Amino acid sequence: MEGGLSFLIFFLIFASFYSLSSLGLNLQWGFTGLFNVGIVGFFAIGAYTSAILTGPPYADTLFGGFGLWFPLGFVGAMVTSGVAAFIVGFVTLRLREDFLAISTFGIAVSIQLVALNFESLTRGPNGMYSLPRPLAGYFDSSTLDNLLYLIMCLLIIAGVYWAFERMVRSPWGRVLRSIRDDEIAAAALGKNVFAVRLQSFVVGSAVMGLAGALYANFIGFISPLDFIPIFTFQVFVMLIVGGSGNNLGALLGGLVVWGLWSGSDQLIASILPPTIQTQAAAARIVLIGFVLAVMLLYRPEGILRERRIVSREARLPNRE
Amino acid sequence: MIQFVADGIVNAALIALGAIGLSMTYNILRFANFAQGEILTIGAYFTLLVLGVLGFGIGAMGPVAFGWPLLASIVVAVGTTSIIVLIVDWLLFRQLRDKNASRITFIMAAFGVSLMGRNLITLVAGGEPKYFDFYIPKTFELLPGMKVRPDDLAIVAIAVIAFIILFAFMNRTSMGRQMRAVAENPTLARINGIDVRAVIRWTWIIGASLATIAGALLAHNTQLRPEMGFDMLLPMFAALILGGANNLYGTILGAIVVGLTEALAVYVGLSGYRAAVTFLVMIAFLMVRPQGILGEKE
Amino acid sequence: MPEPVLSIKNIEAGYTPSLPILRGVSLDVFEGEIVTILGPNGAGKSTLIKAIAGLVKISSGTVSLEGRDITGLATHELIRERVAYVPQSENVFARLSVEENLALGTLHNPTQHASQRRRVLDLFPDLEHLGHLAAGKLSGGQRQMVAVGRALMAAPKLLMVDEPSAGLSPKLAQVVFAQLVQVKQTGVTILMVEQNARAALQISDRGYVMAEGQEKVHGAAASLLENPEVGALYLGAKSRMARS
Ligand SMILES: Nc1ncnc2c1ncn2[C@@H]1O[C@H](COP(=O)(O)OP(=O)(O)O)[C@@H](O)[C@H]1O
Ligand SMILES: [Mg+2]
Numbered sequence: 001m002e003g004g005l006s007f008l009i010f011f012l013i014f015a016s017f018y019s020l021s022s023l024g025l026n027l028q029w030g031f032t033g034l035f036n037v038g039i040v041g042f043f044a045i046g047a048y049t050s051a052i053l054t055g056p057p058y059a060d061t062l063f064g065g066f067g068l069w070f071p072l073g074f075v076g077a078m079v080t081s082g083v084a085a086f087i088v089g090f091v092t093l094r095l096r097e098d099f100l101a102i103s104t105f106g107i108a109v110s111i112q113l114v115a116l117n118f119e120s121l122t123r124g125p126n127g128m129y130s131l132p133r134p135l136a137g138y139f140d141s142s143t144l145d146n147l148l149y150l151i152m153c154l155l156i157i158a159g160v161y162w163a164f165e166r167m168v169r170s171p172w173g174r175v176l177r178s179i180r181d182d183e184i185a186a187a188a189l190g191k192n193v194f195a196v197r198l199q200s201f202v203v204g205s206a207v208m209g210l211a212g213a214l215y216a217n218f219i220g221f222i223s224p225l226d227f228i229p230i231f232t233f234q235v236f237v238m239l240i241v242g243g244s245g246n247n248l249g250a251l252l253g254g255l256v257v258w259g260l261w262s263g264s265d266q267l268i269a270s271i272l273p274p275t276i277q278t279q280a281a282a283a284r285i286v287l288i289g290f291v292l293a294v295m296l297l298y299r300p301e302g303i304l305r306e307r308r309i310v311s312r313e314a315r316l317p318n319r320e
Numbered sequence: 321m322i323q324f325v326a327d328g329i330v331n332a333a334l335i336a337l338g339a340i341g342l343s344m345t346y347n348i349l350r351f352a353n354f355a356q357g358e359i360l361t362i363g364a365y366f367t368l369l370v371l372g373v374l375g376f377g378i379g380a381m382g383p384v385a386f387g388w389p390l391l392a393s394i395v396v397a398v399g400t401t402s403i404i405v406l407i408v409d410w411l412l413f414r415q416l417r418d419k420n421a422s423r424i425t426f427i428m429a430a431f432g433v434s435l436m437g438r439n440l441i442t443l444v445a446g447g448e449p450k451y452f453d454f455y456i457p458k459t460f461e462l463l464p465g466m467k468v469r470p471d472d473l474a475i476v477a478i479a480v481i482a483f484i485i486l487f488a489f490m491n492r493t494s495m496g497r498q499m500r501a502v503a504e505n506p507t508l509a510r511i512n513g514i515d516v517r518a519v520i521r522w523t524w525i526i527g528a529s530l531a532t533i534a535g536a537l538l539a540h541n542t543q544l545r546p547e548m549g550f551d552m553l554l555p556m557f558a559a560l561i562l563g564g565a566n567n568l569y570g571t572i573l574g575a576i577v578v579g580l581t582e583a584l585a586v587y588v589g590l591s592g593y594r595a596a597v598t599f600l601v602m603i604a605f606l607m608v609r610p611q612g613i614l615g616e617k618e
Numbered sequence: 619m620p621e622p623v624l625s626i627k628n629i630e631a632g633y634t635p636s637l638p639i640l641r642g643v644s645l646d647v648f649e650g651e652i653v654t655i656l657g658p659n660g661a662g663k664s665t666l667i668k669a670i671a672g673l674v675k676i677s678s679g680t681v682s683l684e685g686r687d688i689t690g691l692a693t694h695e696l697i698r699e700r701v702a703y704v705p706q707s708e709n710v711f712a713r714l715s716v717e718e719n720l721a722l723g724t725l726h727n728p729t730q731h732a733s734q735r736r737r738v739l740d741l742f743p744d745l746e747h748l749g750h751l752a753a754g755k756l757s758g759g760q761r762q763m764v765a766v767g768r769a770l771m772a773a774p775k776l777l778m779v780d781e782p783s784a785g786l787s788p789k790l791a792q793v794v795f796a797q798l799v800q801v802k803q804t805g806v807t808i809l810m811v812e813q814n815a816r817a818a819l820q821i822s823d824r825g826y827v828m829a830e831g832q833e834k835v836h837g838a839a840a841s842l843l844e845n846p847e848v849g850a851l852y853l854g855a856k857s858r859m860a861r862s
Contacts, residue, residue: 035424037354037431091606096565098352099610101427102557103603105354109554110596117592229550233435236428278447282439289436296429297415494725497718504711511671511705512768513697513725616713 006143009150011262016153017043017215019254021231022238023160023247024207030244031168032200033180034093037101039208039235041108044115044227045084046077046209047216051128052121053077054217058128062120070134074213081209082202089201094194100201108232115224127223134217149218156214157251160207164247167203176200230285234261237292243302252304261288322466324587325580330472330541332579333479336572337534338549339556340486341527343571346560347503348523349413351426356531356556358437360549362404363532364539365445366397371452378453378540383470385455386540394536398529405528406521408433434550441546449543452536475537482530483572490568495522503566554595555582558602564615573613577601621685622646623776623807624670624701629679629689631669638677639665641831647776652798652808654818654839656848657828663811664706666828667778671696671703683776698726702769706780706811709765712754716745719753719764723771730773738767741800759790763797770801777801780811783818795821819843 021039028034036042050073057065068076088107092099115122122128135148167173175196216222234257242253261284268280295302338360345353370393371378379387412429421429459467490496495518502509502519510516535549542548555578563574578598585597605612624647632638639662647653655663668674670681672693681689683699696703702723711719720738724731739746742763748756753764762782769777782798783791791814799821802808812818819825822839827848835847842848 029424033422033424035427037427088603091603095606095610097423098346098427099561099606101354101424102352102561103599103606105557106554106595106599106602110593110599113593113596229435233431236431240428279443282443282447285439286436286443289432289439292432293412293429296421296425296432297412297419300421300425494721494728497714497722498725500714500718501711501722504713505708507673507693508705508708508711509722510673510693511696511703512722513694513772514722515694 006146009143009146011258013146013150013153013218014262015255015258016150016157017211017218018235018238018258019251020153020157020160020211020214021208021235022242022250022254023157023164024204024211025235025239026204026244026247026250027164027167027207028201028204030239030246030250031173031176031180032197033097034197034201034204035097035101036104036201036205037232038104038106038108040227040229040231041104041111042081042085042205042208043212043215043231044108044111045081046212047222047227048111048115048122048128048212049077049080049209050074050213051131051216051222055128055131058123060119061123064121067132070132070217073217074210077209077213078206081212082206085202085205086198089198093197093201108227108229112224112227115227122224125224127221127225128216129221131217131220131222133220153214156210160210161247161251168247172196172199233285233288233292234258237288237295240292240295240300240302243304246302246304249302249304253302256303322463324583326462326466326468326472327586328580328583329576330475330579331583332576333476334534334538334541335552335555335559335579336575337479337482337530337537338552339559339571339575340530340568342556342560343563343565343568344499344523344527347566348499349417349426349520351423351430352557354427354430354553355408355434355437356527357549357551357553358434358441359401359405359528359531360535360538360552361441361544361546362437362535362549363394363397363401363528364535364544364548365441366400366532367393367536367539368450368452368544370396378455381474383458383460384474385457385471386452386474390452390536390540394533397536398532401532402525402528405524409520409524434553438546438550445546447546449545450539451543452540471541475541478533478537482533486526486530487568489526495519499523551595555579555598558598561602562605562612564612566616567612567614570612570614577613620648623649623684624809625680625682625685626666626670627680627682629666629669629676629681631665631674631676631679633665633674635675635677639674639831640669642679643828643831643833644679645826645833645836647807647809649775649807650802650805651823652802652810652821654822654825655809655811655828656813656815656818656825656842657834659813661828662831663828664780665831667703667780667809667811670701670778697772697774700772700775701778702772702774702776703778704765704769704780704782706784710753710756710761710768713752715750716753716756716764717749719768720745720771723768725772727773731771734771734773737804738770741770741797741804742767758785759793762786762794766794766797766801770806774806776807776809778809781813782810783812783814791817815848816843 021043025036025039028036052064053066053068053076054070054073055065056067084107088103092103116124135152136145138148139145179193179196238253238257239250241257243249264284268277272280341359342353342356371389374389374393376389379389381387416426416429457469459469462468490500498514498519499522501514502516506516539548559574559578560571562577563570581598581601582594585594590597626643626645628642628644629640630638630642631640643666657663665674669676672691676689680687688699720735724734744760745763745767753761782794786794795817798808810818819839819842825839825842826836827834835845
């Protein structure tokens with residue numbers, strides 16, 4: 001029983017990282033129509049930032065190991081991932097939408113390389129270990145420690161959810177959707193399309209960075225191998241399955257897809273001989289890709305459809 | 321010092337061969353094909369397969385460490401890779417076109433195909449690196465201070481021949497004209513009786529053919545891994561953007577810039593950051609000239 | 619009555635299923651005629667031509683060509699039926715040379731390329747020495763010639779032109795209209811959309827006036843010129859344009 005409960009808590013903590021990232025993507029893609037192919041890059045920036053700010057000093061790094069209080073690590077993670085988003089967004093958001101996709105992909109690739117090679121900052125392939133776990137040690141049971149961490153994650157998600165819901169219902173959110181649905185009309189209404197898109201992109205990426213920080217400080221060890229493109233892909237699938245344009249859908253998608261993912265992990269580990277487990281893992285990715293393709297083709301709106309929050313008054317009649 | 325130029329040009333030839341397909345899908349199918357890297361990879365694995373079936377090794381041409389067996393295998397692989405790519409288009413992208421899906425949906429689907437492709441290759445061929453054949457690379461001094469391998473010269477020659485054929489096709493044949501017409505204005509193209517479906521098929525075939533050549537030559541030069549093509553994706557995208565996304569000549573020019581930049585990065589000791597340096601150059605370039613070297617404003 | 623070259627019966631069509639733009643339009647074009655569709659901005663004139671060309675989905679009604687039903691024909695098949703269409707805007711391939719533009723006109727009759735090219739260059743002698751230039755570099759009037767010229771390369775029996783005089787000076791517009799008369803004299807039937815009602819009707823045999831997705835009046839060109847109802851519709855259009 002204890003084992004089942006601690007597994008559930010562990011599972012939900014991981015689901016939180018994904019759901020939070022999916023929520024960030026929803027602001028960018030679901031509400032603004034901006035596509036981010038480098039989710040894992042922003043997640044990694046957040047993770048490394050928090051590791052550097054809150055982690056211990058290492059003998060072989062030249063910078064970092066500040067051992068700061070964890071909320072500072074989280075804030076720092078949001079700032080650095082937000083700044084990275086600002087730079088790519090500032091350069092590419094005025095251009096054709098593929099350029100943003102390509103540039104975010106570039107961020108993810110570059111961050112991986114920095115993590116791998118900039119050893120005096122990130123310890124390269126050796127990774128950064130012994131990162132402090134916030135809120136640990138209040139109980140003598142690790143399950144209860146984890147429960148406390150989960151509660152913190154849930155509170156953070158609730159906060160972000162609440163903030164996003166307020167944002168998308170505000171006049172700002174109305175502009176966001178009118179841009180997504182009809183950029184020309186929004187521009188004709190005199191909205192500063194560029195600024196609003198940039199704001200949405202930066203905030204969404206900062207939330208992904210926050211998710212990365214939560215991950216790093218929970219696991220206590222990060223290395224470049226943790227930040228591979230499959231993560232980006234998982235978050236897409238989560239948002240599509242959950243229903244893009246719907247914040248609750250984004251959270252639900254995170255939970256459901258992570259459930260299937262880790263469930264199949266367990267299944268593979270328990271029923272298949274170790275010799276073919278690599279293949280099984282590859283087969284699973286192929287399968288998930290198939291699910292994505294089917295969703296894109298037959299139910300692009302996801303499980304939960306977008307709720308029509310706004311009237312369409314922002315649309316212009318008569319466009320040639 | 322000028323060694324990096326030699327390395328950069330070989331690099332550029334491979335990037336350009338791969339990036340032509342990217343440029344074509346970008347302009348004709350109108351999305352950034354994140355699965356382009358896997359086309360290189362699949363082409364190279366098919367080449368490996370055919371080499372194994374033939375059983376002659378990779379041959380040799382004088383000082384060049386590959387010969388007709390490799391070239392013949394590439395030709396066969398060009399065919400099989402094109403067929404695979406056409407099947408994927410038929411199963412997925414065609415349906416998205418029929419549904420008038422947004423460009424982002426295409427990008428996402430391509431990203432999914434990329435990941436599936438890589439894992440499918442791992443599943444079928446295994447994840448460990450493979451080699452076409454064992455050979456001892458020879459080098460000679462082409463210019464004072466510039467060592468090249470005969471293989472590299474052959475690779476650049478193959479790329480140049482491929483581009484000459486490509487541009488003759490694009491400028492001199494009816495299908496080439498039709499492809500350029502669809503790239504510019506698909507509606508007007510249809511009004512003129514151009515069957516866009518045929519143009520799309522040719523787009524995939526040309527892109528996949530050049531990508532197969534790139535993948536096979538890259539695998540010959542380095543090693544064949546399921547991630548080989550994916551690692552080329554960012555340099556290829558950078559070539560596309562730097563050169564001017566709506567101009568094929570620009571893509572080649574962009575590839576030269578990227579190839580030289582990466583070789584320079586290696587030369588100054590930043591080999592671990594090759595792709596990141598490319599990315600920074602791309603971002604910097606976008607700031608000053610977003611339409612690329614030869615591109616026109618959209 | 620002879621069989622019409624083009625016959626449209628009661629079509630409904632629109633860009634989205636929920637919002638029909640054309641609400642029951644009928645129209646006939648007979649061999650050798652110039653027929654002009656008039657009407658205020660937003661009346662659905664371009665949409666009608668696009669529906670014939672298969673660019674807009676027709677939800678009911680029929681389009682027939684010499685008695686054969688071609689409703690819902692794929693756009694790229696149209697030229698095989700020898701129907702050519704010159705859209706209102708972006709009607710040349712700007713990055714292709716003039717010669718390449720013309721060559722794209724004979725995709726389905728490549729053997730006729732030389733003879734058709736001769737015919738087009740005789741009609742538009744100005745294009746003769748511009749052949750190697752990118753069409754995007756030409757002036758508005760020259761582009762219009764390339765667009766019509768490319769359409770004629772297919773040796774069409776029906777030519778549909780959407781606002782050929784749009785954006786041209788009154789003088790150039792007169793030139794374009796005179797050229798369309800010449801085209802007609804070579805045996806091509808013409809269906810034209812125009813805003814420039816008076817000038818267009820002067821070269822037309824018959825006209826249709828559309829408003830709000832419906833055909834309101836039709837008749838011989840001369841009678842339309844004098845019809846007060848047409849004037850009213852047209853003035854209505856002017857004031858509406860002024861407001862928007
Ligand atoms: N691509 C389009 N998508 C949606 N609606 C359109 C489109 N093009 C035109 N419309 C609408 O269809 C109506 C008729 O337009 P159109 O046929 O272009 O008019 P006209 O050519 O008579 O000026 C207008 O209300 C216009 O807003
Ligand atoms: Mg019109």
